[in-house]
Amino acid sequence: MSSQVFHENVVVITGASSGIGRELALQLADQGAWLALAARRAEDLQDVAQACIEKGAKAIAVATDVVEETQCRALIDRVLQEYGRIDTLINNAGISMWTSFEDAEDLEGMKRIMEVNYYGSVYCTRYALPELKKTKGRLVGIASLTGVTGVPTRTFYAASKHAMMGFFDSLRIELMDTGVSVTMICPGFVSTEITRLDAGGGMADNDLVKENKTMPVATCCRIIIDRAARRKREEIMTWRGKLGRWLKLVAPGAIDKIARKVIEEGG
Ligand SMILES: NC(=O)c1ccc[n+]([C@@H]2O[C@H](COP(=O)([O-])OP(=O)(O)OC[C@H]3O[C@@H](n4cnc5c(N)ncnc54)[C@H](OP(=O)(O)O)[C@@H]3O)[C@@H](O)[C@H]2O)c1
Structure with missing residues (x-):
């Protein structure tokens, strides 16, 4: 179904320079989507756009810092100038953290997690929404299992x-x-740069996520595209996440223990 839905569908993807956003762009390009790719790293973004064009899709790269409301507005204006409409907005840009609340010395740096993940999504949605209403379009948010339940070493990220x-x-x-x-x-753990970077953009200094316990990024993106195509309201990606949602209602202490174990074991 999704291959018809996104053909010539104008899709804006934030955080498209790497990881999930990049792979979403490439998979949607295979379906002939008309893409607008946003992130800060202009060269990487341009490379992704070029790869999409080589697959036969249309694609533009729009260097954007989603923390800046004016840049989010400029992104949407640029998309309208190029394609004349917006059918889908995927709010994907995000950063994470790898430290306990007590060890997080740089509270300003931690605030940035909220600015990118939450306010970045709000700003892009704000300016895209009038256009999405015209096309009866799709809004997609890439949250996390930490959006459903608390997880140690991710306090600000989970918030x-x-x-x-x-x-x-x-x-x-x-x-x-x-x-x-x-x-x-x-999603649960997906194999991308986010599992190797800390909130300040530096490399995490230890092996915090076991590669064999992560979902391949291609699998994750196939699921995202399918659920967006079907206009599903929510997708909890792992069986532990699905179980956790119910367990939280009946035995919230148990889900806390599972969350701690998952982080201690790296996936
Ligand atoms: N990987 C996982 O395990 C996992 C699990 C659950 C949820 N997620 C969510 O999936 C989304 C994508 O993450 P990923 O795993 O693909 O990580 P990633 O490879 O690090 O990609 C993050 C993307 O966000 C962009 N970004 C960061 N700050 C930005 C800013 N201020 N303005 C614009 N773009 C910005 C980055 O581009 P620039 O640096 O070029 O700006 C990059 O393209 C995030 O929202 C993340 O929270 C990931």
Whole structure:
């Protein structure tokens, strides 16, 4: 189904210079989407756009820092100038952290997690929404399992993803009669740069995530595209995440122990 849905569909993807955003762009290019790719690293973004064009899709790279509201507005303006409409916005840009609250010395740096993950999504959505209403389009948010339950060493990250979930769950209700769908995606560990970088952009100094316990990025993106195509409201990606959601209602202490074990074991 998704291969027809995204053919000539104008899709804006934030955080498209690497990881999930990059792979989403490449898979959507295979379907003939008309792509607008946003992130800060202009050269990497241009490389992704070029790879999409070589697959026969249309693609533009728009260097954007989603923390800056004016840049988010400029991104949407540029997309409209190029394609004349927006059918899908995928709020994917994000940064993470790898330290306990007590060890997080740089609180300003931690605030940035909220600015990128939450406010970046809010700004892009704000300016894209009038256009999405015209096309009865799709809003997609890449949250996380940490948006559903708390996880140690991710305090600020989990807060930003809970904020995303609360925002988009509320917006979905506001948009009920407009034809615009809101799909929230909650991946577990996926093999990307985010599992190797800390919130300041430096490399994490130890082997925090076991590679064999991560989902391949291609698999993750196939699921995202399918759920967005079907306008599903939410996707919790791992069996542990699905179980955890129910367990949290009946035995919240048990899910806390599972979350601690997952982080201690790196996946
Ligand atoms: N990988 C996982 O295990 C996992 C699990 C659950 C959820 N997620 C979520 O998936 C999303 C993508 O992450 P990923 O795993 O693909 O990590 P990634 O490879 O590090 O990609 C993150 C993307 O976000 C962009 N970005 C960061 N700060 C930005 C800013 N201020 N403005 C614009 N773009 C910015 C980066 O581009 P620039 O540096 O070029 O700006 C990059 O393209 C994130 O929201 C993350 O929270 C990931």
